[in-house]
Amino acid sequence: MKHSFLARKAPEDSYLNKKSDQSLPTKIAKLEARMIGKASSASSAAPAQQQLQQQHQQQPQQSAWSSLSAAPKFATADLAEPSTSSDSDDDNGGEFLIQANTQKRQKLQEDGNSTVLEHAEAVADGRQVVVESIDTKATSDVNRKKHGRGRGHSVSGRGRGSRVSDQTRLLTSTVSPPNGQLENPYNKDSRPNEQLRNDNNRSSLDEEVASLRATVSALEEDLRKSRQEASDYQNLCRQVEKELNELKDNEQQMKPKRTKVISDLLISVSKAERQEARLKVRQDSLRLGNVGVIRAGTVISETWEDGQALKDLNAHLRQLLETKEAVERQRKSLKKRQSDKGDGVDAETGVQEEFLVQDEIYKSRLASIKREEEVLLRERDRYELEKGRLIREMKRIRDEDGSRFNNFQILNHRFALLNLLGKGGFSEVYKAFDLVEHRYVACKLHGLNAQWSEEKKQSYIRHAIREYNIHKTLVHHHIVRLWDIFEIDQNTFCTVLEYCSGKDLDAVLKATPVLPEREARIIIFQIFQGLIYLNKRTQKIIHYDLKPGNVLFDELGVAKVTDFGLSKIVENDVGSQGMELTSQGAGTYWYLPPECFELSKTPLISSKVDVWSAGILVYQMLFGRRPFGHDQTQERILREDTIIKARKVEFPSRPAISNEAKDFIRRCLTYNQAERPDVLAIAQDPFLTYSKK
Numbered sequence: 001m002k003h004s005f006l007a008r009k010a011p012e013d014s015y016l017n018k019k020s021d022q023s024l025p026t027k028i029a030k031l032e033a034r035m036i037g038k039a040s041s042a043s044s045a046a047p048a049q050q051q052l053q054q055q056h057q058q059q060p061q062q063s064a065w066s067s068l069s070a071a072p073k074f075a076t077a078d079l080a081e082p083s084t085s086s087d088s089d090d091d092n093g094g095e096f097l098i099q100a101n102t103q104k105r106q107k108l109q110e111d112g113n114s115t116v117l118e119h120a121e122a123v124a125d126g127r128q129v130v131v132e133s134i135d136t137k138a139t140s141d142v143n144r145k146k147h148g149r150g151r152g153h154s155v156s157g158r159g160r161g162s163r164v165s166d167q168t169r170l171l172t173s174t175v176s177p178p179n180g181q182l183e184n185p186y187n188k189d190s191r192p193n194e195q196l197r198n199d200n201n202r203s204s205l206d207e208e209v210a211s212l213r214a215t216v217s218a219l220e221e222d223l224r225k226s227r228q229e230a231s232d233y234q235n236l237c238r239q240v241e242k243e244l245n246e247l248k249d250n251e252q253q254m255k256p257k258r259t260k261v262i263s264d265l266l267i268s269v270s271k272a273e274r275q276e277a278r279l280k281v282r283q284d285s286l287r288l289g290n291v292g293v294i295r296a297g298t299v300i301s302e303t304w305e306d307g308q309a310l311k312d313l314n315a316h317l318r319q320l321l322e323t324k325e326a327v328e329r330q331r332k333s334l335k336k337r338q339s340d341k342g343d344g345v346d347a348e349t350g351v352q353e354e355f356l357v358q359d360e361i362y363k364s365r366l367a368s369i370k371r372e373e374e375v376l377l378r379e380r381d382r383y384e385l386e387k388g389r390l391i392r393e394m395k396r397i398r399d400e401d402g403s404r405f406n407n408f409q410i411l412n413h414r415f416a417l418l419n420l421l422g423k424g425g426f427s428e429v430y431k432a433f434d435l436v437e438h439r440y441v442a443c444k445l446h447g448l449n450a451q452w453s454e455e456k457k458q459s460y461i462r463h464a465i466r467e468y469n470i471h472k473t474l475v476h477h478h479i480v481r482l483w484d485i486f487e488i489d490q491n492t493f494c495t496v497l498e499y500c501s502g503k504d505l506d507a508v509l510k511a512t513p514v515l516p517e518r519e520a521r522i523i524i525f526q527i528f529q530g531l532i533y534l535n536k537r538t539q540k541i542i543h544y545d546l547k548p549g550n551v552l553f554d555e556l557g558v559a560k561v562t563d564f565g566l567s568k569i570v571e572n573d574v575g576s577q578g579m580e581l582t583s584q585g586a587g588t589y590w591y592l593p594p595e596c597f598e599l600s601k602t603p604l605i606s607s608k609v610d611v612w613s614a615g616i617l618v619y620q621m622l623f624g625r626r627p628f629g630h631d632q633t634q635e636r637i638l639r640e641d642t643i644i645k646a647r648k649v650e651f652p653s654r655p656a657i658s659n660e661a662k663d664f665i666r667r668c669l670t671y672n673q674a675e676r677p678d679v680l681a682i683a684q685d686p687f688l689t690y691s692k693k
C-alpha cells in the first residue's frame with residue numbers, strides 16, 4: 001500500500017519540478033539583466049552582485065537538483081511569489097528580492113539541518129520512532145507556517161502514512177546530506193550529480209523509513225490495545241467461569257434439597273389422591289354396590305351386592321313391569337268382554353264406543369310404561385358401566401394396598417413411585433416421577449414368582465430384555481416410549497415407560513362401548529401411523545398383540561401403541577409368506593387372525609397379523625362387540641375353532657356405518673392371509689386417508 005501510494009506521489013513531484021525548471025532560469029536571467037543595468041549607480045549593490053554571480057554560476061546545478069529532489073514543492077512556492085513582482089517593471093524591487101530570497105533560503109537550510117539531525121538521531125535509535133515522528137511533524141508544521149501556504153490541509157483524502165511521508169519529504173527536500181556540504185552554497189559546484197542523486201534517493205528512503213516507523217508505532221499501539229483487550233476479556237472469562245462454578249456448586253448443594261421438596265410435594269398430592277379415591281369408592285359403593293362375602297361351610301367366596309341406586313332402579317323397573325302386566329290383563333279382559341257380546345254390540349253404538357275408548361286408554365298407558373322403561377333401562381346401563389368402573393377401581397385399590405411398592409419408594413435414585421395405575425398378569429404399573437428429567441413416567445414392575453424354577457425366571461427375564469431391546473429403539477409419536485430398564489432385586493425389575501395420563505382404549509370402550517365412526521376412524525388412523533413406522537424400519541416389527549388394552553391415550557387424546565411383549569422382529573432373509581410363528585398360543589384370541597391357529601404346520605406370519613387385529617378393533621369400536629367369539633372365553637374360542645371358522649364378517653344393521661368403513665373392515669378381515677393387504681398396502685385405504693374433499 002505504502003509503496004503504491006509513494007509511487008502515486010511521483011507525478012506531483014515532477015509537476016512541481018517542471019514548474020521550478022521553467023521559472024527559475026527566467027527569473028535569474030531577469031535579475032541578472034537588472035543587476036547589470038544598475039551596477040554603476042549602486043555601489044552598495046556590490047555584495048549583492050557578487051552573490052548574484054555566484055547564484056548565476058550555480059544556476060544550472062540548482063536547477064538540476066531541484067528537478068530531482070522534492071524541494072521544488074517548496075522552492076516553487078518560494079520563487080513563485082516573487083515571480084509575480086519580478087514580472088513587474090519595478091527595478092528597485094529586484095534587489096530587495098534577491099536579498100530576501102537569500103535570507104530565506106539560509107533560514108530554511110538551518111531549519112532543515114536541525115530536522116536532519118533529529119532524523120539522523122532517530123535513525124540511529126529505532127526505539128525513538130514515536131518521538132521522531134512527533135518532532136518531525138512539529139518541524140514540518142513550522143516549515144509550513146514559514147511558507148504560509150496552508151499545505152497542512154493535504155491530510156484530506158490521504159492516509160496517515162502518506163501524511164508522514166509528505167512531511168518527511170518536505171523536510172528532506174530542504175535538508176543537506178550528512179556531510180553538510182549543501183549548507184554552503186559555494187560547495188555546490190564541486191558536487192557531482194551522482195552524489196546528489198544518491199543523496200536524493202537516500203532522503204526519499206529516509207522518508208519511507210520514517211513513514212514505516214510511524215506505521216509500526218501505530219500498529220504497536222494497536223497491538224498493545226488489543227493485548228489489553230484480550231487480557232481484559234480473559235479476566236472477564238475467568239470471573240464468569242468462577243461465577244459459573246459457584247452456581248454449579250450451589251446447584252449441586254441445592255439438588256438434594258430440591259429433590260426432597262419435589263418428592264415431598266408429590267407424595268402429599270398422591271396421598272390426597274389416594275384418600276379421595278377411597279372416599280369416592282365408598283360413596284359409589286353405597287349407590288352402586290359392594291363386594292360381599294359369602295360363607296358356605298368352610299368356603300368363603302365373594303359376591304356382588306347392588307347398591308341403593310341400583311336397588312331403587314330395579315324396584316322401579318319391577319313396579320313398571322307389574323303395572324304393564326296389570327294393564328295388559330285389563331286390556332285382555334276388555335277384548336274378551338267385547339267378543340262375548342258378539343254381534344249384539346254392533347247394534348248398540350254407545351257400548352261399542354265405550355270399548356274402543358277403554359282400549360285406547362290401555363294402549364296409551366302401555367306406551368307410556370314402555371317409554372319409562374326405556375329411560376330406566378338406559379339409566380341402568382349407565383349404572384352398570386359405573387359399576388364396572390367401580391369394581392376395577394376397587395380392584396386397583398386393593399392391589400395398591402397389597403403391593404410392596406405402595407409406600408412411595410424412590411427407585412434407582414431417580415423414579416419416585418406414586419400411585420398404582422393397574423396390575424397386569426405379572427406386573428404392576430405405577431405412576432412415577434422422574435426426578436432427573438422432571439416428568440411423569442409409568443414404572444412397570446415385573447415381579448418374578450418366587451415359586452418359579454430358576455429356569456422359568458431366567459426365561460421370563462430373557463423375554464423382558466428382548467421386549468426392552470425391541471421397544472427401546474422405537475421412537476414415534478404413536479408408540480409409547482420406553483425410557484429405561486433396571487433391576488430392583490433378584491426377583492423384580494422395572495421398565496420405565498412414557499406416561500399416558502388418559503385411559504386405555506379398553507377402559508374407553510367399557511365406559512362407552514360404541515364410538516361414533518369419526519372417533520373410531522381417527523383412533524385407527526393413529527394406530528396405523530405407529531404400524532407404518534414399524535414396517536418402514538430396516539428391522540420390521542410385528543406387534544402381534546394389538547388390542548384395546550394396548551392402546552393408550554395421553555392427556556391430549558393422542559393414541560399410542562404399547563406392550564411389545566409378544567412382538568416379532570422380521571428378519572431380513574424372511575420369505576414372502578412371512579416368518580415362522582414360534583410362540584403359538586400366546587396373545588388374545590379375539591384379535592388374532594386364522595393363520596395363528598394353524599395346527600397342521602408351523603404358521604408363517606407377517607404384518608398382516610396386525611392388519612387383522614386392527615380390523616377387529618375398528619369393528620369393536622363401531623358396534624360395541626367383537627365380530628368373532630365376542631361372548632366366548634379364550635378357552636372356548638380355541639376349543640370351538642371360532643377364528644378358524646371366521647370366514648366372513650357380518651355387520652349388524654345398527655348402528656349404521658359408512659360403506660368406506662365396511663370395505664376397510666372387510667379388507668382387514670380377509671380370511672386368506674395371502675389375499676389380505678399388509679400394513680403398508682392397507683395404509684392407502686380411503687378410510688385411512690385424510691384429505692380435503
Ligand SMILES: Nc1ncnc2c1ncn2[C@@H]1O[C@H](COP(=O)(O)OP(=O)(O)OP(=O)(O)O)[C@@H](O)[C@H]1O
Nearest residue numbers: 421422423424425426427429442497498499500504
Ligand atoms: N405407559 C403407561 N401409562 C399409563 N398407564 C399405563 C401405562 N402402561 C400401562 N398402563 C396401565 O397400567 C395398567 C396395567 O398395565 P399392564 O400393561 O401391566 O396391564 P395389562 O396389559 O392389562 O396386562 P398384561 O401386560 O399382563 O397383558 C393398565 O391399566 C394400563 O392402562
